[in-house]
Amino acid sequence: MTRFGKIVLGAAFGLALGAQAQAQSKGELHIYNWTDYTSPELMKKFSEETGIKVTVDTYDSNETLLAKLKSGAAGYDIAVASHDFVQILSREGLIQKVHAAKFPDYGNLKKEWQSPAWDPGNEYSIPYDWGTTSFGYDTAVYTKPVDSLKTFYDPPAELKGKIGMFGSPTEVMSLVLVYLGKPQCNSNPADLKEAAAVLEKQKPSVKLYNSDGIQDRMASGETVAHQVWSGDFRRARAQRASLKYLFAKEGGIAWMDNIVVPAHAPNLENAKIFMQFMLKPENSGMHSTFAGYPTAVTGAEKFTDPAVATAPEYLPPKGWKYTFAPSCDEKAIRAYDRIWTKLRQ
């Protein structure tokens, strides 16, 4: 067995050495981001300009990011988190302050996106991109003009039984509350009762509650209306031209993904360089072209592919009301879950 012992030991040792050498070499940046959300061309440009080698790892949800950072996964210099998770991550001490307001190009951020509610003073984060949540539908199936979310919560015969809804209670609830004109993170029993009634009434018309594969369902006609993210819907519309995204008169939900730096990031300085790189309009525009979502940087539009930037879902019309659904307290989440459980029975 000694020989086997040696082989095992040697292999483990060689592996450890190799990994160590890799970790010690300078000029690296480890990005942890959603899958297919990091433009390869942009990363190439970043490496060419700065000489920093970029590796991208991917995850599927904010929850995965939270779980990994919380269980102590180190090694990532940059992560991308939705606005509600920026609060959670900073509260838990899982991301560190970068004082983005001191970056020379901080002024490139549009005024309306500076110092957002979830990160006052941009101490932890800068915006990556943002988008909206509403309903999209097929104008070939339902030909009458639509301006209200009512069409989907209390659908006409053409849409009955062919409506898709998100599969997560918080996202379903936040849009219903917008429709009813009620505040977010609501734990007021009267408001909740009303919201639950709307969803219960809509339920027989709903084909399924699922946030995955919306593009497919809309493009194939399996559903003719769906609660949807703006960027997802643009991809579906590329395959079925009769689809239309609704900027309802009641308003809608907005979200923003943000660049953050995990606590204990091994390459803090490189992470800051990356954040500043993303504040340049030409880079931000390149990202926007890739992801299909608008960014928060002034002048990025000029560098965004016009086919993307002029898509009807890309930016909401001026003056359209949108609400950033914040991370709710436990009381509201519990109430949402109760409504959801009852709805899905």
Add this chain to the structure above:
Amino acid sequence: MSAQPFNWRHLPGGRSLMTSLLVFLYAPLAILVIYSFNASRIVTVWGGFSTRWFGMVWDNPDIRRTAYTSITVAIMATILATAFAVAAALALERGRLPGLRGLSESLIALPLVVPEIVVAITTLVFFSAIGLKLGAGNLVIAHTVFCIPFALLPMRARLRDMGQSAENAARDLYASDWQVFRRITLPLMLPAIASGAMLSFVTSLDDFIISMMVADAGTTTLPVYVYGMMRVGVTPEVNAVSAILLGVSLLLVVMALLLTGRKPAAT
């Protein structure tokens, strides 16, 4: 009335029940593979035969990078797990472990019994507590642990099947322990070792939960990447990657089965 002994093969309706179970289990896989040849962008709508998604998979640098990580980790984990499993198989089948056999067996089989998510999280917490940062090495260690029981299975079966007569004969002829192992046991075990190695390779290659949690920076594996791809919408590209993974896994499992099924050369 002729007393026919009970035979569950002749259970009324057994055949149709079995058929429907098999269809239920395997139809999704068949559909997945069929739709990977779909020309249409939409997964659920057939648009004619095409292999373009396989081309896209090949051209996708992320897929190639993560596949490389997966294969490297799988090879390393296989080598380590197989080595440990050979030792464990010999100890459990040939060694004298008074009172320890049961304990050792359960310890080795633990990764099969404990929910994978528990193993994943505890491993990650443990690694970060001791500050282990070996890049892909972290994954290799985690994978090795759960690959060992898979590698062990065919080896123990082989050791039990082949009996000890050849080894005892060698000992009668004054062969040392090492000589017995080198000349007799190892060659006879070899098909089982190969088969165990293939099983652990497949297990490591296909693992998702542990890889997702334990992976350090720069070591996203292919299944983790594919899972993330689904967020952006299931395109036939996902089907194509899955079909390739499925094909490789099937091939290896079939080879492993063939190897263990082979009659021992010495008898």
